[in-house]
Amino acid sequence: MYVYINGSIVPKEQAMVSAFDHGYLYGLGLFETFRVENGHPFLLDDHFQRLQEGLHMMGITWSMSKSEVLMIIQELLAANQLSSAYVRWNVAAGSEELGLYTGEYTKPTLIVYMKPLPSVGTEKEARILSTRRNTPEGSYRLKSHHYLNNVLAKREIGDAVKSEGIFLTESGFVAEGIVSNVFWAKKGVVYTPAVKTGILDGITRRFVLALLDKKAIPYEVGFYHEEELLEADEAFITNSIQEIIPLCSINGELLKGKRFVACELKREFDRYRGHLWSRSEIMEVCDE
Template sequence: MFVYMNGSVLPVEQAKLSVFDHGYMYGLGIFETFRIYDGHPFLLDDHFRRLKEGLLQLGIQWSMEKEAVYTVLEQLLKENKLHDAYVRWNVSAGVEDLGLYTGIYEKPTTVVYMKSLPSSMAQHKKAQILDIRRNTPEGSFRLKSHHYLNNVLAKREIGDNVNVEGIFLSQDGYVAEGIVSNVFWVKGGTVYTPSLETGILNGVTRQFILKLLQKEGISYVEGLFNQQALLEADEAFVTNSIQEVLSLTSCNHIEFPTNNPITTWLQKQYAHARKLLISKDEL
């Protein structure tokens, strides 16, 4: 595997990180994961908009022109001999002395990972309500940050079965999000999804799905819902930028109906857009 690190594309064995990088020491870092389809980085603008917003919250000064971003991705595709890829774009605070730092991090560490994807991806999963609750954001809203312990503990709870997605409840008992996904369900033709008020990550694919629903005139509600609302759904699905739109066949062993017209329509719309759009605003 070849990675990009601070201006260079390197074999992964040559990429070295300082033990004084505050991304390592204090978890001060933001990352985005997205897919490249036949050379096209889907919704790249939306991912980088969120990346920059998160870095601003952490006091990390970072910028890169879009042309330079494309150059990095093209170099990594070439070196890793890929046309389609999983990408993790990671920016950590960079090197500072031992101790909490209150200034602006002016020399962050940028690492871009790229790997191949399975030849076929799952189209559906089972869901399981987790015992562990979703922790609250440490700031004003949830960042896609290096603070991932809550997710790791949740993954350990459900184990290694890739066909099961764990669903967090908030501390108040409301449906929140999946371990690596946002959650949606349909009842009576209306789509429901947890509000950002529950402390969830505002996923880029989540935003894209809501934009699609709005454009098509399909009603949706963002709110606070108990788990019974999910368990009584006509259809349900989860989303993320790697696995796209996955229908849920069951939750806590309660089977959902097999007729999923809205989920199927969203999957088709996603498949049509993924080689074309750089932002949801192009819809």
């Protein structure tokens, strides 16, 4: 594997950061994972808008033109001999003295990781976790280096690739998966937890909501108890790499409804994956 780090593409064994990088010392860093399909980075504009908003909250000054971003992606694809890939774009605070720093971080560390897209199964089984979802450290959840809650949850369900754990909040509301957002449908209406439950507002989650608007499929966003999820006709999870993954069961109970919504959304992803830069593009089409 070749990675990009602060201006250079190097073998992963040569990718080094300072021991004083506050991304390492204090977890001050953000990342975006996105899918490149035949050279096209799907929903890239949405990912980088969220990244910039989060970096501003963290006090990390970083920017890069879209043309520079695309050049790095294409060079990494060539170095790794890939046309489609899993990409993690990581911006950490950079080096400062030991101790909590209250100024602006102006020399962040940029690392871009790339690997082949993982094989995606047709469905997964889900389990409600005993590990509860922690609350965001700020006013809303960032896609940050703070992943202990997720790691503890992953240890709870183990390494089975066809399983996903679903968090509840401390108040008992359905939150999100370990690496996914959660949706379900009942009697023709789609439901998904509100961002105010403390979940990550996933880029694929936002895209799915835009697709539901486009297809005039009714949906509700709110606070829901475990029982409401367990009574679903169908359910599915979303993230930027696996996109739409139907759930076949929750806590061992089979979901027996037809997968109408998941199948319709999968068709829409197939339609847009190779050329869309932002979900706003399908909204503009709807307004015409």
